[in-house]
Amino acid sequence: MHSRLEQYLQTVEQNLHALPAEERHNELNEIRLHMEALVEANRELGSTEEEAVSQALAQFGRAQTVGKELIHAHQWGGQPQWRSLVGATTFNYFGGFVATQITSGLCLLTAHAPLMPVIWIGDSLLTTLSVGWLTGAVAPRHAVKGTLYSHLLRAVTTPFIFALFLPATIRSATLSSMSYWAMLVASTAISTPLAMFGAKLGAQWRSTRVKKMRIVG
Amino acid sequence: MPRDVTKGDLPALILAVLADSACHGYGIARRIEQQSAQALQMKEGSLYPALRILEQDGLIAGEWEVQPSGPARKVYRITANGLLQLKEKQQEWEQYARTMSAILGRKTDAQPA
Numbered sequence: 237m238h239s240r241l242e243q244y245l246q247t248v249e250q251n252l253h254a255l256p257a258e259e260r261h262n263e264l265n266e267i268r269l270h271m272e273a274l275v276e277a278n279r280e281l282g283s284t285e286e287e288a289v290s291q292a293l294a295q296f297g298r299a300q301t302v303g304k305e306l307i308h309a310h311q312w313g314g315q316p317q318w319r320s321l322v323g324a325t326t327f328n329y330f331g332g333f334v335a336t337q338i339t340s341g342l343c344l345l346t347a348h349a350p351l352m353p354v355i356w357i358g359d360s361l362l363t364t365l366s367v368g369w370l371t372g373a374v375a376p377r378h379a380v381k382g383t384l385y386s387h388l389l390r391a392v393t394t395p396f397i398f399a400l401f402l403p404a405t406i407r408s409a410t411l412s413s414m415s416y417w418a419m420l421v422a423s424t425a426i427s428t429p430l431a432m433f434g435a436k437l438g439a440q441w442r443s444t445r446v447k448k449m450r451i452v453g
Numbered sequence: 454m455p456r457d458v459t460k461g462d463l464p465a466l467i468l469a470v471l472a473d474s475a476c477h478g479y480g481i482a483r484r485i486e487q488q489s490a491q492a493l494q495m496k497e498g499s500l501y502p503a504l505r506i507l508e509q510d511g512l513i514a515g516e517w518e519v520q521p522s523g524p525a526r527k528v529y530r531i532t533a534n535g536l537l538q539l540k541e542k543q544q545e546w547e548q549y550a551r552t553m554s555a556i557l558g559r560k561t562d563a564q565p566a
Contacts, residue, residue: 262517266478266527267501273479274497297496305502309509377509 238289241271244299251303255310256440263306271296311380311436324375324382328431329389331367339363360423361430368431372438379435387428391420458485458495463503464512465542466493471513471531472539478504478527504529512538 245264252260271292278288296302339359371386372379399407410416458466470476470484481504482497507513512535518528531539 262527263501267498269477269524269526270479270482270497295497297498299498301496302498302501305499306505309502309505 238275238285240289240293241268241275244271244293244296247299248303248306251300251307254307254436254440259310267296267302320375321378321382321385324371324378324435325385325389327374328367328371328383328386328435331370332364332386332390332431335363335367360427364427364431365434368434369438369441371431372435372440373442374438376439376442379439380432383431383435384428387424387431391424394420455492455494458493460499460503463495463499464507465539465546467500467503467507467529468512468531468535468539468542471529472536475528475530477529481529507535511535 245268248267249260249264252263255263274292274295275285275288278291279285283291342359368379368383371383375382395411398410402410466485467481470481470488473484476484478497478500482495482500485493485495504513504515508515508529511532513529513531515527515529517525519525
């Protein structure tokens with residue numbers, strides 16, 4: 237294959253690293269076959285090899301743009317499909333809530349352990365990642381977007397939940413403390429990308445599994 | 454004069470081409486070109502993101518098929534949902550064309566000021 241076509245495919249590939257290897261290979265293979273057919277057609281029309289390749293590259297458009305649009309199509313899809321987006325958001329929101337309750341209980345059991353803060357932080361990060369991953373595995377279509385919305389929703393609703401359920405004395409002290417708001421912003425800033433990463437991994441796992449099942453079936 | 458296909462119109466064109474028969478990416482590009490008598494042009498790389506979205510939305514289905522001559526190619530087919538979507542798009546387009554024609558297609562007798 238012509239080196240300029242290889243270079244083009246490498247640039248497209250650089251944008252597709254988030255895809256599972258098999259899916260990435262298929263994408264590149266499809267583009268490669270299309271470009272080779274274009275070169276062949278241009279040659280049949282009388283172009284030299286170099287001219288035919290240049291024309292094919294021009295006909296295909298910028299490699300960077302093609303790669304970016306492809307990964308965007310894989311990760312975000314086209315028009316929002318509300319049911320799967322709402323499903324992913326709801327799953328992540330309530331999944332996160334349930335997981336937090338369970339891990340809070342576990343943290344209480346380790347309250348006197350010497351490395352307690354490390355255990356708590358590690359536990360929170362692991363929970364966030366796991367719930368993100370589960371969201372990707374359950375609702376892969378809009379997992380990343382749904383996880384983002386869920387975390388933003390959680391950041392907005394948490395103060396209201398505190399206001400509703402905390403005893404009055406603790407509530408006013410908590411909500412008027414600067415450190416509470418700083419913690420809320422910091423935890424959202426850390427947990428959101430982590431959960432989105434987990435969702436991406438979960439969606440990738442799901443897509444690989446579905447393909448294996450198709451092959452076996 | 455050739456016109457560029459906009460991103461918004463590409464999915465409907467792909468569906469229309471696949472409604473005739475199943476086809477691979479290169480073939481879709483050629484058919485759009487031929488059926489528009491070379492009047493529509495596009496960057497052919499933009500086909501693949503559009504195909505992915507149509508696949509995810511269940512409007513088309515793609516499958517790798519071994520060809521009688523040459524390597525395996527991914528061949529796309531329109532689904533039942535795709536046909537419904539195409540019908541909607543055709544109706545929308547006819548409505549739009551009628552509206553534009555009602556305004557732009559009128560013979561003007563007006564004199565310049």
